[in-house]
Amino acid sequence: MKIDIAELIIVEGKDDVSALKRAVNADIIITNGLGLTKERLKEIETIAKDRGVIVFTDPDYPGSKIRNILKGRIPNCKHAYLNKSEAINPKTGKYGVEYAKPEAIVRALKNAKATVQDGSENYTLTDLVCWRLAGADSQKRREALCNHLRIGQANAKGLLNKLNAYQIPRAEIECFLAEYERGER
Incomplete structure (x- = not known):
């Protein structure tokens, strides 16, 4: 293994x-x-x-x-x-x-x-769907997050790979998305 x-x-x-x-x-x-x-x-x-x-x-x-x-x-x-x-x-x-x-x-x-x-990934496609970063009307949210993290634009699968590869903390993503929802970003 x-x-x-x-x-x-x-x-x-x-x-x-x-x-x-x-x-x-x-x-x-x-x-x-x-x-x-x-x-x-x-x-x-x-x-x-x-x-x-x-x-x-x-x-x-x-x-x-x-x-x-x-x-x-x-x-x-x-x-x-x-x-x-x-x-x-x-x-x-x-x-x-x-x-x-x-x-x-x-x-x-x-x-x-x-x-x-330990072999487990930090994020799954389910996380992206829950955060509305995958699926219908997700492109603008994804673009905003990618810009905030300075990781380059990506589709849902690419974003998932980048989040896991760069080990971006879950708290940072959730904090940004909360601010985005309130219109602060």
């Missing part, structure tokens, strides 16, 4: 995402190797403030360089490491997170002190 990780995990490429998805349930962002853009760095910094990040790069020079860039921008980020023996492709001799077995990935994340969640 896969474990749920609270922090955002940063990897180098799409094959790394596939390997992690076989081992854990987590939100994952790609650096595209050393092609880490300023926009992507800002996005990572914003997320790091709210929920933390784990850097999980390949055990090679480019992976180390990416780690150092992120460590300089986000000093409190966590780091998951694989030994080269855990991340080697026996056929090609190349190293990478994408070659690691799920057990090695889970072990590396636990060693990085990843926050393991």
